[in-house]
Amino acid sequence: MPSTLAHDSVQSLMKKVPEWEHKQDLIERVFEFDDYMSGMDFVNAVAEIAESANHHPDISIGYAKVTVLLTTHDKGGLTESDFEIAARIDNLVD
Amino acid sequence: MPSTLAHDSVQSLMKKVPEWEHKQDLIERVFEFDDYMSGMDFVNAVAEIAESANHHPDISIGYAKVTVLLTTHDKGGLTESDFEIAARIDNLVD
Numbered sequence: 001m002p003s004t005l006a007h008d009s010v011q012s013l014m015k016k017v018p019e020w021e022h023k024q025d026l027i028e029r030v031f032e033f034d035d036y037m038s039g040m041d042f043v044n045a046v047a048e049i050a051e052s053a054n055h056h057p058d059i060s061i062g063y064a065k066v067t068v069l070l071t072t073h074d075k076g077g078l079t080e081s082d083f084e085i086a087a088r089i090d091n092l093v094d
Numbered sequence: 095m096p097s098t099l100a101h102d103s104v105q106s107l108m109k110k111v112p113e114w115e116h117k118q119d120l121i122e123r124v125f126e127f128d129d130y131m132s133g134m135d136f137v138n139a140v141a142e143i144a145e146s147a148n149h150h151p152d153i154s155i156g157y158a159k160v161t162v163l164l165t166t167h168d169k170g171g172l173t174e175s176d177f178e179i180a181a182r183i184d185n186l187v188d
Contacts, residue, residue: 036150040141043155047134059155061137065165073157087144 004077013083019094020086025078026071027086031093033064042066042092055081055088060083098171107177113188114180119172120165121180125187127158136160136186143182149175151183 005013010022020027033039041064043059058069067072068089070082099107104116114121127133137153137160144150155173162183164176 027174036141037145038118040138044134047130056157058157061150061153061155063150 002054003070004075004079010078013080015087017083017090019090020070025076026069027078027082028067029086029089031068033066035064037084039064039066045092046089049085049092053081053085053088055085057085098166098169098173104172107174111177111180111184113184114164119170120163121172121176122161122163123180123183125160125162128161129158131149132159133158139186140183143179143186147179147182149174149179 014020014022014027016077017027017029029038031042033042033086043061046057046059046066046068055072060067060069068084071077072079072081106122108114108116111121111123114123125133125136127136133155137155140151140153140160140162149166154161154163165171165179166173166175
């Protein structure tokens with residue numbers, strides 16, 4: 001498990017996932033869908049990535065809007081793992 | 095679609111779903127699971143209920159803890175539909 005990233009490293013990695021918003025110790029992206037079940041399909045795809053990487057984002061489902069929040073809880077901040085997962089999640093939709 | 099419930103009606107219906115917490119215009123329950131995928135199975139079962147009833151709770155997934163929040167958005171408060179769905183969700187786990 002990598003350690004938390006320095007500010008400069010976070011800034012650099014953010015360029016690879018520009019759709020994500022950096023908020024203190026986490027990154028967050030809101031995904032919008034045409035309907036509820038499309039959002040649920042996405043949530044299940046994110047869950048598969050999460051489980052395979054053993055790195056589990058927080059997910060909020062509000063009708064057809066899904067918010068994914070990534071941080072490395074047991075390190076207390078952002079690590080490279082968060083950015084790797086963010087890029088894999090982006091690949092689901094972009 | 096039923097209209098929002100009076101305070102007395104909410105108090106009465108809360109007795110049928112005692113595991114839920116009443117917060118202003120919504121009811122909320124936190125469900126805990128042994129692992130992430132068990133929580134995801136539950137989320138998918140809730141989504142099926144939501145879609146069949148055309149009444150969609152907000153759901154938050156935090157590792158093996160799933161929070162379900164029910165309100166009737168287009169009525170701006172709690173309706174009988176919320177308590178019907180809450181009871182159906184309870185049946186998934188209790």
